[in-house]
Amino acid sequence: MARRKPNPDELLEKLGYRFARPELLDEALTHVSAPGAGGQSYQRLEFLGDRVLGLAIADMLYGEFPGAPEGELSRRLAELVRRETCAEIAIAWDVGPYVKLGAGEAHAGERRNQTILADVCESIIGAVFLDGGYEAAKGLIGRSFKELLNAPRRALRDPKSALQEWAQGRGLPTPTYAVVEQTGPDHAPRFRIVVKVKGTENEFGNGTSKRIAEQAAARSLLLREGVWTEEENGVA
Known part of the structure; x- marks a missing residue:
């Protein structure tokens, strides 16, 4: 045809x-x-x-x-x-x-x-x-x-970058991350990460890699502090 x-x-x-x-x-x-x-x-x-x-x-x-x-x-x-x-x-x-x-x-x-x-x-x-x-x-x-x-197709900032910018904007030290727990077999581990920002309560995140868990922890802190909202999450 x-x-x-x-x-x-x-x-x-x-x-x-x-x-x-x-x-x-x-x-x-x-x-x-x-x-x-x-x-x-x-x-x-x-x-x-x-x-x-x-x-x-x-x-x-x-x-x-x-x-x-x-x-x-x-x-x-x-x-x-x-x-x-x-x-x-x-x-x-x-x-x-x-x-x-x-x-x-x-x-x-x-x-x-x-x-x-x-x-x-x-x-x-x-x-x-x-x-x-x-x-x-x-x-x-x-x-x-x-x-x-x-309505951008991708997140304009990843949570870790956004959290660091927020902390710096308030004159605070750079956020720190630490592994709280690692579970699962070596070929499929899961991590629990804590993020600490001076003057705020710690937050936690879970993921199949340290990076994913760190992003999850940063996201949780941003949401809790009202820096991000659920509506903005993913495009903030």
């Missing part, structure tokens, strides 16, 4: 943007392996789009989280501009069928390659920036990244 020819209008509808210079979108979708690509592949637009994306996301985070410290804003920014996130956005746009590849790359299924999808996401942003300016690019980014802005 022949594959249906992609309809550019459907892609434009997903982007929510119409190009005054359609050749920019064509360039943004052209991989260096495509026949006759030459210097017109998406690489330069990807370079530009990466910077525009970072600025727009930083701009949005600054407005969305007025009480957040610099460290949290930086972590949120890093999560939103990472390759996996950009690839996720490209999949939502369904850009795969529109990417122009060399015959070998197309046959190998490179339209589903995460690196290529992430690159194309950024190159399209760069193309919109050149075509319509910063506000047009920011509008595209806002529509596409808004949901992820408020």
Whole structure:
């Protein structure tokens, strides 16, 4: 069964943007392996789009989280501009069928390659920036990244890092961890860890490795002290 020819209008509808210079979108979708690509592949637009994306996301985070410290804003920014996130956005746009590849790359299924999808996401942003300016690019980014802005896919801080930052912010020594108990066979041990922070009660955590148990102990202390809430747990 022949594959249906992609309809550019459907892609434009997903982007929510119409190009005054359609050749920019064509360039943004052209991989260096495509026949006759030459210097017109998406690489330069990807370079530009990466910077525009970072600025727009930083701009949005600054407005969305007025009480957040610099460290949290930086972590949120890093999560939103990472390759996996950009690839996720490209999949939502369904850009795969529109990417122009060399015959070998197309046959190998490179339209589903995460690196290529992430690159194309950024190159399209760069193309919109050149075509319509910063506000047009920011509008595209806002529509596409808004949901992820408020619901990151991964924890922005691991509990140990968060606890250390909290302790330092209060002028306290670095938290310390110690093994309280180790049970189970050597090939499947379980650890019980205590975390101590000056001026607070000790907390405990269990896990199949020392690291997991330490994270569990730190998490428990953060929750108990009200630094994290159950709603924020995993994304705080």
